[in-house]
Amino acid sequence: TQLLEQSPQFLSIQEGENLTVYCNSSSVFSSLQWYRQEPGEGPVLLVTVVTGGEVKKLKRLTFQFGDARKDSSLHITAAQPGDTGLYLCAGGNSGGSNYKLTFGKGTLLTVNP
Amino acid sequence: GAVVSQHPSWVICKSGTSVKIECRFLDFQATTMFWYRQFPKQSLMLMATSNEGSKATYEQGVEKDKFLINHASLTLSTLTVTSAHPEDSSFYICSARAVWTFRTDTQYFGPGTRLTVL
Numbered sequence: 001t002q003l004l005e006q007s008p009q010f011l012s013i014q015e016g017e018n019l020t021v022y023c024n025s026s027s028v029f030s031s032l033q034w035y036r037q038e039p040g041e042g043p044v045l046l047v048t049v050v051t052g053g054e055v056k057k058l059k060r061l062t063f064q065f066g067d068a069r070k071d072s073s074l075h076i077t078a079a080q081p082g083d084t085g086l087y088l089c090a091g092g093n094s095g096g097s098n099y100k101l102t103f104g105k106g107t108l109l110t111v112n113p
Numbered sequence: 114g115a116v117v118s119q120h121p122s123w124v125i126c127k128s129g130t131s132v133k134i135e136c137r138f139l140d141f142q143a144t145t146m147f148w149y150r151q152f153p154k155q156s157l158m159l160m161a162t163s164n165e166g167s168k169a170t171y172e173q174g175v176e177k178d179k180f181l182i183n184h185a186s187l188t189l190s191t192l193t194v195t196s197a198h199p200e201d202s203s204f205y206i207c208s209a210r211a212v213w214t215f216r217t218d219t220q221y222f223g224p225g226t227r228l229t230v231l
Contacts, residue, residue: 033219042117042206042222043157088156090220099145099210101220106156 002027004091006104014112016078021087021107024071029091032065032072033101037086046074079111116140119207119223126197127231133193134226136207142187143209147220148180151204163190197230204228 005024013019023032031050035043047056049065049072056063060083062075072089086108090101116139126132136146145164149157161177163169163184171177179201181193190209194201207223 031219035222040204040225040227042119042224045219045221048219086154092220100147100159100162103156103159106154108154 002029002091002093002102004089004102004104006089006107008107009105010108012110012112013079015080017111019076019079019109021074021089021109022071023073023089023091023104025091025102026070027091027102028069029093029102030069031092032069033090033092034063034072034074035088035090037088037106043088079109081111081113084109084111117207117209117221117223119226121226122224123227123229125229125231128198129196131193131195132197132228133191134205134207134228136190136192136209136223138188138209138221143190143211144187145210146184146190147208147210148182148190148192149206149208151206151225153204157206160192194228197228199230202228202230 007022033048034046036046037043047063052067052069054065060077064073086106088106089104092101118137120135124132147162148160151157159172160175161169161171161182163182165184165187169182179195184190204225204227206225208220210220
């Protein structure tokens with residue numbers, strides 16, 4: 001069974017601060033996806049990374065996939081109240097018809113004005 | 114990106130009744146769809162995976178006779194919660210896998226359905 005350890009589970013910061021969320025596993029994933037979810041809504045895809053060492057930037061968000069494709073991080077620069085939400089990392093296998101995503105437990109981020 | 118819709122967005126029902134949730138994939142055909150449930154402030158728990166034309170594969174601990182999944186077509190999947198009880202109250206989310214290019218596959222999620230069983 002593949003597991004993704006996501007940390008921290010809760011994070012409360014002030015507007016303008018930087019933060020990093022981590023996802024770690026002992027398993028190799030074919031892809032790693034990051035989602036953001038607001039209360040009462042479904043997760044919204046932020047990014048997909050597939051290559052070891054890959055770095056993707058989305059405005060103030062920087063995503064990195066570990067060289068061995070076992071871990072990933074999400075870094076937010078100068079956080080804003082609009083960044084508040086539940087952030088989920090999810091690792092995909094390449095199992096063809098047995099494909100599934102393994103989710104981390106999520107990071108509940110609160111950015112205070 | 115792909116668009117996934119769910120209906121209804123919320124439903125309240127009496128204990129013992131059955132509830133059907135529809136999930137439609139609007140931009141392209143989904144060969145694999147997933148159903149999740151989520152409790153407040155927690156991550157998503159996979160309930161079952163369904164491939165078009167095949168029976169759904171349920172995760173350990175999920176009752177297949179209680180949570181009926183029908184992957185009717187490449188654009189529609191339904192989840193029916195039969196004889197619902199208060200402990201079935203949860204946020205149910207569908208998802209579909211999209212394979213854009215080799216090794217670049219992504220899951221897109223519906224907006225979720227809040228089920229409350231009285």
